[in-house]
Amino acid sequence: MKRIGVLALQGAVREHVQMLESLGCEAVLVKQANDLEQLDGLVLPGGESTTMRKLLNRYELLEPIRTVAKQGLPMFGTCAGLILLAKELVDYESHLAVMDVVVARNSYGRQVDSFEVKLDIPEIGAAIPAVFIRAPHIVSVGEGVEVLAEHDGKIVLAKDDHLLGCSFHPELTSDARILEYFVSSMV
Numbered sequence: 001m002k003r004i005g006v007l008a009l010q011g012a013v014r015e016h017v018q019m020l021e022s023l024g025c026e027a028v029l030v031k032q033a034n035d036l037e038q039l040d041g042l043v044l045p046g047g048e049s050t051t052m053r054k055l056l057n058r059y060e061l062l063e064p065i066r067t068v069a070k071q072g073l074p075m076f077g078t079c080a081g082l083i084l085l086a087k088e089l090v091d092y093e094s095h096l097a098v099m100d101v102v103v104a105r106n107s108y109g110r111q112v113d114s115f116e117v118k119l120d121i122p123e124i125g126a127a128i129p130a131v132f133i134r135a136p137h138i139v140s141v142g143e144g145v146e147v148l149a150e151h152d153g154k155i156v157l158a159k160d161d162h163l164l165g166c167s168f169h170p171e172l173t174s175d176a177r178i179l180e181y182f183v184s185s186m187v
Contacts, residue, residue, distance in 0.1 A: 001024060003038060009059065011045040044078070044084050046081060066096050069096060075164070101158055124148070132169075
């Protein structure tokens with residue numbers, strides 16, 4: 001059984017925990033640095049990235065998470081989690097800066113502009129529901145980063161070795177294929 005942490009400071013924590021458990025994983029709430037020990041992977045959920053950054057600083061989690069990312073711990077960031085992972089942000093200071101992507105925050109508009117579409121992702125499957133809420137998008141990727149999905153010409157899902165980031169919220173649907181892809185990609 002894989003032991004997957006979910007950063008539990010703010011955001012869609014419960015939804016990720018439920019989906020991980022439905023896949024047969026042990027979900028561990030990560031609220032302090034010692035919660036990172038003996039994990040097979042870590043999910044950085046959607047939420048509000050500025051608030052998450054403040055909480056990462058308050059609970060002294062920024063450097064420990066950065067360290068385990070650099071050591072190769074598989075991580076999956078959804079929406080705000082992608083923003084946290086990005087090496088560079090457009091017009092904003094980066095956070096963890098471990099995934100070789102440049103991300104633009106809130107590029108799909110405000111809360112009222114939220115929407116859901118179906119994406120065909122060759123690596124994962126067809127007609128995957130994707131919920132976009134004040135979503136970012138990936139402006140560019142570094143060498144070796146694999147683009148897995150685009151929507152309206154914008155990159156919305158990419159993989160950088162052991163790091164997976166998406167603009168949308170797969171955990172807000174009943175379709176677990178993206179999270180299953182993340183779990184199955186762990187060595």
